[in-house]
Amino acid sequence: MNKLLRMKITLFERFALISWVVVVVYLFAVFRDQTHPDGTLDELLKLFFSSLSAAYLQ
Amino acid sequence: MSHFISIFGPLAIFSFACVGVGLLVLSLFRSRPQEDCAVEYVIAFVMGQGVLGSLFLVLALIGIFTKPLLLGVLLPLTFIGLWKGFSSIYALPSVLQKNALVFIKASFLWQLLAVAAVLLLLSGASAVVGRIDGDARAFYLALPKVVAASHRLIPLPAYEGFTSVGLLAEMQLAALFLLDMPGASPRLFSWVISLAGAVLLIAISRNAGLGRRGQLLSLVMLSTSSAVAYFWGQGKTDLFAAVFALPAVLYALKDCDNRESRRNSVTIAGVFTGFALVAKLSYIVAFLPSMFVLLFWKDLNVYSLNRKTIGSSQLLLKTLIKYSFVFVLAIAIPLIPHLLKNHILLNTLVDTYGNHHYFSDETTRRIVYTYLFWPFFGSFWAQYGNLSPLMLAFFPLLILMFCKAGQWSSKATGLFVAGATGLLAWIILFPGVPMPRYFLATLLLFTVPAAWAMERASYIDRWINCTITLASLATILVFYVSWSLEVFRVAAAYEYFVGDQSEKNLQIDEVLSRNVYESLNQNAGLGARVYLGSYYRFWLRPDLIQCTNGKKDEGIAFDSKQPEKFWIQIYQHGFTYMFMDNTNPAFAALNATPNWVRAEMIYPQSGYGGAYRLSFSNPPADLKFTTREVAFGAWDVVSAK
Numbered sequence: 001m002n003k004l005l006r007m008k009i010t011l012f013e014r015f016a017l018i019s020w021v022v023v024v025v026y027l028f029a030v031f032r033d034q035t036h037p038d039g040t041l042d043e044l045l046k047l048f049f050s051s052l053s054a055a056y057l058q
Numbered sequence: 059m060s061h062f063i064s065i066f067g068p069l070a071i072f073s074f075a076c077v078g079v080g081l082l083v084l085s086l087f088r089s090r091p092q093e094d095c096a097v098e099y100v101i102a103f104v105m106g107q108g109v110l111g112s113l114f115l116v117l118a119l120i121g122i123f124t125k126p127l128l129l130g131v132l133l134p135l136t137f138i139g140l141w142k143g144f145s146s147i148y149a150l151p152s153v154l155q156k157n158a159l160v161f162i163k164a165s166f167l168w169q170l171l172a173v174a175a176v177l178l179l180l181s182g183a184s185a186v187v188g189r190i191d192g193d194a195r196a197f198y199l200a201l202p203k204v205v206a207a208s209h210r211l212i213p214l215p216a217y218e219g220f221t222s223v224g225l226l227a228e229m230q231l232a233a234l235f236l237l238d239m240p241g242a243s244p245r246l247f248s249w250v251i252s253l254a255g256a257v258l259l260i261a262i263s264r265n266a267g268l269g270r271r272g273q274l275l276s277l278v279m280l281s282t283s284s285a286v287a288y289f290w291g292q293g294k295t296d297l298f299a300a301v302f303a304l305p306a307v308l309y310a311l312k313d314c315d316n317r318e319s320r321r322n323s324v325t326i327a328g329v330f331t332g333f334a335l336v337a338k339l340s341y342i343v344a345f346l347p348s349m350f351v352l353l354f355w356k357d358l359n360v361y362s363l364n365r366k367t368i369g370s371s372q373l374l375l376k377t378l379i380k381y382s383f384v385f386v387l388a389i390a391i392p393l394i395p396h397l398l399k400n401h402i403l404l405n406t407l408v409d410t411y412g413n414h415h416y417f418s419d420e421t422t423r424r425i426v427y428t429y430l431f432w433p434f435f436g437s438f439w440a441q442y443g444n445l446s447p448l449m450l451a452f453f454p455l456l457i458l459m460f461c462k463a464g465q466w467s468s469k470a471t472g473l474f475v476a477g478a479t480g481l482l483a484w485i486i487l488f489p490g491v492p493m494p495r496y497f498l499a500t501l502l503l504f505t506v507p508a509a510w511a512m513e514r515a516s517y518i519d520r521w522i523n524c525t526i527t528l529a530s531l532a533t534i535l536v537f538y539v540s541w542s543l544e545v546f547r548v549a550a551a552y553e554y555f556v557g558d559q560s561e562k563n564l565q566i567d568e569v570l571s572r573n574v575y576e577s578l579n580q581n582a583g584l585g586a587r588v589y590l591g592s593y594y595r596f597w598l599r600p601d602l603i604q605c606t607n608g609k610k611d612e613g614i615a616f617d618s619k620q621p622e623k624f625w626i627q628i629y630q631h632g633f634t635y636m637f638m639d640n641t642n643p644a645f646a647a648l649n650a651t652p653n654w655v656r657a658e659m660i661y662p663q664s665g666y667g668g669a670y671r672l673s674f675s676n677p678p679a680d681l682k683f684t685t686r687e688v689a690f691g692a693w694d695v696v697s698a699k
Contacts, residue, residue: 022529023531
């Protein structure tokens with residue numbers, strides 16, 4: 001525990017982690033009430049970017 | 059009497075009876091590692107579920123599953139459960155005070171998260187007014203309703219072979235039907251047991267070294283998994299297996315002071331694993347390997363530290379063999395009533411269904427390649443829900459914390475390795491079955507290491523702390539909104555609970571579907587034969603369900619080239635009513651009735667099906683089958699001669 005408490009998370013790790021969390025939670029919010037694709041990465045990314053562009057266009 | 063009393067009264071009686079019998083069974087294992095009072099009661103509750111479910115199975119097989127006998131069994135046990143519960147109530151104020159102090163000292167975001175998680179879990183009770191899942195309308199709720207009314211267990215018509223599945227959950231629901239719970243409300247028991255599951259997951263987290271934040275995060279991940287929440291009120295019984303599995307995990311994780319304590323711990327873990335296997339046989343693939351990892355995780359760690367010591371390999375081998383034997387022997391105990399049931403009813407011991415090849419090779423490949431994603435975002439056929447996105451969101455943090463902390467021997471690591479072992483076994487044997495409910499307990503093991511990493515990170519970095527709490531709150535909010543029509547129907551549930559005993563406050567699809575069956579219930583006489591052109595039967599009267607088309611009627615099929623043949627068979631088999639789905643192949647027969655058949659519509663055909671009364675004048679064949687009440691409430695289809 002002490003070792004853990006002394007542990008530092010670098011700026012890059014923090015940025016990468018927070019970005020990843022935002023992407024996953026955003027995807028979760030996007031998928032609600034939708035007929036999901038079959039969960040494959042390419043379809044997830046397609047939906048992610050299409051939803052981003054849709055939000056931008058609005 | 060309002061719904062509230064008629065629903066929660068029997069639930070309370072049955073739940074306390076489970077606690078009572080569970081405490082009696084656990085008292086046989088005095089020198090076992092103990093948990094705090096609340097967790098001990100929950101473990102006893104789950105043990106009681108297994109024991110009573112098995113007992114009811116035997117009573118129903120004998121044909122004496124009657125209300126006087128049920129009350130005779132339950133009431134003394136309920137008294138024991140209540141008595142033990144109230145005798146420990148003196149500890150409640152200090153526990154509440156302690157928890158209140160911890161709550162007050164926590165930061166606002168953590169307080170908010172705790173309140174949101176508890177509210178989400180409690181509002182899950184409103185799932186009881188949601189739509190009943192198709193499988194539950196076909197079998198999982200229909201069978202208990204029939205068992206309760208007929209006081210016996212025989213194969214459900216049209217599902218004769220499928221009756222070989224484990225019926226532990228169904229027998230508990232049958233007891234609740236027999237205690238006069240109205241409509242389909244016994245399905246609420248799935249939510250009750252998921253509360254027990256939540257307490258057990260928190261206990262596992264605490265045992266794995268997680269603090270209060272970690273325990274709360276485990277709870278949040280459990281509650282925001284639709285693979286869990288979907289089953290709170292839909293009538294399917296998949297959660298029972300997961301809840302039986304969790305105490306097994308808890309006992310496998312326990313530190314034991316001496317050999318007797320270890321032996322008892324392994325035995326109890328084995329009994330719970332056995333109950334889980336009966337409730338869901340698929341757990342044998344992914345959960346059993348996980349259990350072996352957990353049972354011997356500490357021994358393997360000790361061995362890795364002392365592997366150069368002479369005799370350490372022999373000691374490890376001896377321990378593995380000895381406790382594996384105890385574990386397997388304990389697993390066999392709950393299997394006995396289940397195997398007995400299959401032997402008596404179906405002359406088989408274990409039956410499996412299909413080849414589990416649901417998807418094309420290409421789709422199966424895609425499932426395997428994206429195994430990190432489909433449990434969270436997938437929506438494959440029959441998948442029934444996802445895991446919490448928080449597990450995926452903080453998975454990189456788990457890797458980061460494991461690498462930086464280097465605590466490879468901790469229990470959290472053990473849970474991760476156990477989960478990964480089970481998951482790997484599933485991927486190898488069933489790569490094309492992306493269905494969390496088949497190995498839910500194994501997948502839930504991952505919540506604990508994820509929560510462990512999140513908790514540790516929340517203490518060392520305030521940005522990460524904020525991210526964790528905000529992401530968790532956002533997930534709860536999105537989850538609640540996403541499932542507000544299916545699960546979280548709080549306003550409708552309030553009306554349902556405080557209103558009179560009627561089913562009009564159920565979800566509208568359920569009400570409209572029920573109306574069709576209700577028209578048959580009101581028209582058909584006792585023991586009338588209803589030809590079901592549908593998989594679904596729950597809302598029919600129990601005597602009518604027992605007399606619907608089953609194995610004896612397998613030869614009946616509609617052929618548009620010979621429509622009269624179908625109607626002759628219908629007459630010969632004694633059917634006088636008909637329920638027809640729009641999609642059933644025999645639907646066309648209603649437009650091809652010969653002149654000696656009259657199909658009078660008693661409920662108009664719609665997307666929810668239609669109901670018909672059949673009458674025959676001068677039929678060109680003799681009657682072959684009729685029905686007879688062989689015991690009170692028990693109806694058989696018998697030869698007419």
